[in-house]
Amino acid sequence: MEERNLICINCPMGCPLTVTLGDDGSVISVTGNTCPRGDAYGRKEVTNPTRIVTSSVPVSGAKSGMAMVSVKTASDIPKGKIFDVVSDIKKITVTAPVHIGDIVKANVAGTGIDMIATRDVE
């Protein structure tokens, strides 16, 4: 048995969670959460923690002269892959026009998740 204390990051309440793990690493219980999302977060955080990664990459040809376009992973990726994702987009430059949701790098760092634009640049 192992107990892990976490802070839920789903919303600003930041509930203090206690996750109890069995000897085989399986989750026995999650306590301290006020909603079901806290329970799900607690289970996922000790077994397969994930995060959304956001960044910005250079954009060329913007009418407004804007230098960068902000991007994010279309959904959460394994926490251990954060730096792989960041280094995989290091060398990209996108060309305007770009729109919210446009893929700037497909299957980023082999995660199966696309990196998409989060702003419009005409």
Next chain:
Amino acid sequence: MEKVNIVIVGGGPAGLAAAAAAYDAGERSILILERDSMLGGILNQCIHNGFGLHTFKEELTGPEYAKRFEDQVEARGIACKLNTMVMDISPEKVVTAMNRTDGMFTIEAGAVVLAMGCRERSRGALNIPGYRPAGIYSAGTAQRLVNIEGFMPGREVVILGSGDIGLIMARRMTLEGAKVKVVAELMPYSGGLKRNIVQCLDDFGIPLKLSHTVVDIQGKDRVTGVTIAEVDSRNKPIPGTEEFYSCDTLLLSCGLLPENELSRQAGVALSPVTNGPVVNESLETSIPGVFAAGNVLHVHDLVDYVSEEAAAAGRNAAAYVRGDLVEDRSHEIPLEFAGGPRYTVPATLDPAKMGDAVTIRFRVGAVMKNRFVDLYLDDERVLHRRRQVMAPGEMEELVLKKSMFEKHGETSRITIRVEEA
């Protein structure tokens, strides 16, 4: 002089939401004045996710959240002037502004919504000793440099203050290859949201030193290092606890101040606690027809609540222009508080003038555990809410319903009490 029914000063999240809501309340003569070259305000540089959970039930990044509101403003055909600086607002609501196309111009406004947002507390306001080399930035400036301009302000970073922007920048700089050595916070608790401590510091093994501050900055041309020390209960550095960190950059994330130069010039009464206007239930300032919302009113943690508040201000401004907002302000009841809150927004409430509900927002002055937040109309307790933890870094809210007043009858006192559970 040009006449506009509602002039909105600022095209950030508050201004955009106020404009759209005023339009939806039937008002058509609306003008947004924005000093930047684009709408969206500070959201443009807040490229991280976590915006919009309340409003859209999705987790958006700042630019995506801003776009939703820009689209609303555009779809309604609401007029905006970009690159336009408001110079003055008179007590008679004459707005003086200037830009490169129109030069200096004045507008006679029927109502004004103040939506200028806030600014970061600067090094000058913090009294940090040491040299004045390059390499000292506010966290928000660094955020703009990295996310919008595409420059890295430095490689080895110490952050003073654990405000949310500082925490977000600790992660951002780390992802861009910088080494963030430590975050020092003067107070014994973090100024930022807990979730940001977890996902911006803990995820990357960045230490947070509470009750610590910067006591010296070294380096003549460029920062070469900073010394931090522990502080005692009166925030005085404790001799012998100094630690030197070599670094080329110091980021400051030590609080946000509502930007009220225009409000002050206009004669709007300001609160010494929030540094924002004192408002009633209609979010109307001491000058009738001048409303305020968002970070210019009091600094928020979540943009969702800024949008909600600003929409209310926009609707009330529209009602004022129509003549539907009763001008008599003699029945406003001051909101009293005890046991924790440092202020409330609104500061006063007239039950006859409120809509179906008024959201009361406040912050406490210290970390408190296991409390009840109670709301009393005279001696009757009408709200009783359990809070496991309350912290200065996290805004609290209560929704006061008109039906509570109707049930209670004639009310002379409204009190919010934070009580031990």
